[in-house]
Amino acid sequence: MSLPLPAPLRAELAGLLRPAGDRLAELPGTVGGLPGSPPIPYLPVAPEIVVEVLADQDRPEFGRYRHRPRVTRCPG
Template sequence: MRAVGVSLPLGQAVRHELLPLLRPAGDTKAELPGTVGGLPGADPVYYGPVIPDVVVEIEADQTGPREFGRFRHRPRVLRVRGDLTADNLPSAP
């Protein structure tokens, strides 16, 4: 897995649904690589990694990462997909 973008802020309903599902993947903060967190020259974006076992549906203006290996515009998280696991998803090319 690799980071390809940062979503828009989560809506309150999605935040409340995700909170009990996300589990920390360690005690340290990580930095998004390259320009994933913003434009070239932007300040680094730090986050708390989680175990990647929750699937969400997103709305994006393109089908996959492009410019600098990231989404050009931040995708919107629409809902949690409790009916799917990471094993159900196709592998990235």
């Protein structure tokens, strides 16, 4: 999961993404907010698009990055 995408990048990706099904999935609320936050519903997309991300510090002992990665650009 990355930080929210800037509006121009969202618009660019919107035409490239395809749903991976028709069922919503949920992320625990702690992924997108503070502990105790409600789950975040989302529609999974097919893993066909490669984007460039900027990530700060890998934390393998926790199985995640220190901060959420930021999508910097997509193919175009």
